[in-house]
Amino acid sequence: MIEWFPSDAMHPVLEGLFAVGGDPLLWLLVLAGVLLGMIVGVLPGFGPPAAMALLFPLTYVMPPLPGIAMLAGIFYGAKYGGAVTSILLGIPGETDAVATLLEGHPLARAGRARQALAAATLASFCGGMAAIFMMAALAPVLTEAALYLGPAGRFTLMLTALALVALLGPGGFHRNAVMVFLGLVLALPGMDPVHGTERMTLGGHLWGGVELTSMLLGLFGIGDILDSLLRPPPKNTERGGSEAERDASVERGSGLNAFFAALRGSLLGFAAGLVPCGAGVTASFASHALEKKLSRYPESFGKGAWAGLTGPEASNNAAAVASFAPLLLLGLPTNPIMAALLGALTIGGIVPGPRLPLEQGEFYWGLIFSLALGNILLLALGLGLSRVWAALALLPWRLVWPCVLMLCLIGSLMGAGGMEGPVQCVFFGILSALLRRGGFSPAPLVLAFVLGPRLESGLVQMISGGLF
């Protein structure tokens, strides 16, 4: 039995609480992360992985907890930001926000935009907080289970995660499988993690291997710009129906229903967040379908049902928070954002895995408290600045992308400390555009790239230990 709370030391939960409460820099950075995430979520064509990659180099000069807390803030801030454009403009800023659009935009068109935004903000808060409580409660159980895993168990778990990414990821099984193996191949150049020898360095040019920062900035930063320039302009998904019809269709007696929908959505989202790839989208659509099935007025769905808005919104934020559990307790990233966070954790000297809450309790519980802090800030900013988000959503893309391009190039220069970073960033930007044109998604590639060296070490450990 693990001694969770050793008697000779301060309670790890209290240590975490003091680490967050007594650090004003952390508060500022979480605020900055949440703000940036909301901005990124509101701006169509620029995703949270790109925003995280832009700020990724800053974690080199920061203590681990504030750095990771800031990056985490971008993630769930962007989840909420995606809902703003869905509700107000009928354009989902994030893929997870499509289910929110189905009910939120009709509500906005019926003159209830502010109420819809407030409901979405409260539901996001509810989902996030519920997931944080569940994560804290489940930590001892997950940790005890994970401690029984040997090298073979860990290897199988990582392999299963990649198989799930190939099966569930966007783009179809065959394309995802190709991306997974391409990610494993891209992780090969540089130093062999087991034998310590140089391999596939193209005459020493790739001695340091492929830079994670440059790859993320290229695939998601420059890739998003190229994607938005090559795609036809988004169509506003207006729906028909008279104003009177829309008003009549809004579900009656819906306050309590919406609250219970958010609770159900939180549970669904938390479960989905533990599974690799596509968690948010799956959870939000599943929640929308569930609410429609449970509703006494199923005909109001698609025309502005409150339960159909709060359920998916809560589930998508709960899934975002839940995806931290496999990362922190198993060292298993379930999406590209978690892969970037895994890189940031490694840089900060934090080893994710079942022993994290035991050996670095202050960091683990500090991060959980910082997630709660971020959610409270998200609620305040979401309710207080709804007009600003609406204005920001209308910012012309022609002003945004040149700045994003420069940030990508300078960010990769910062990450690599030399010109190989920007060169790799541009290469991955072009690769991303080509891959997306062919219907491939870069997400499985990034996950496999991050897990590649761990899989290799695991395989060699297994063979050397006579497990085959």
Added chain:
Amino acid sequence: MSPRIFAVVPLVCAACWTLLAGVRRGLTLRGADMPFPGPGLWPALAGTGLLLCTLALCFSRTQSVPSPFQPLHDGNMRRAARNSLSGLALACVLWLCLTPFSGWLFSSAAALFLAARAAGNSSKTAALMAVIMPALLYFCIVRGLGWPLPDSLPFRSAL
């Protein structure tokens, strides 16, 4: 020729190169009493996996998904998007060529001006963006965070 070939050929080449690199480095090492996995084992496995998956993709029937993109070659593309794309490419090339010699501040300002103009902004807006953005980054990153971004002559000698 099918456009699929453009995706398959580079992937097959990368897979074969990885597979060969793995085999050349040795799949096993001789240990005292049993073979030990060699440095080429993982590259060979990854290369084989990529090759097999690419071939499976090539022969699978369920792979034609409608492309969300506009074709680039039939004149269907918006002029603004075409200008933006060429501006983006030129800005990247300019930044990559200028940075080792002039430092990131000047190259960023020049590349940003070019990209902003190509994006359809007026000269005044582009000039404002080219001044404000690098200055903001300089004060936030170099001054604020103390991040030693490589710049001008010392950077050139380091290269």
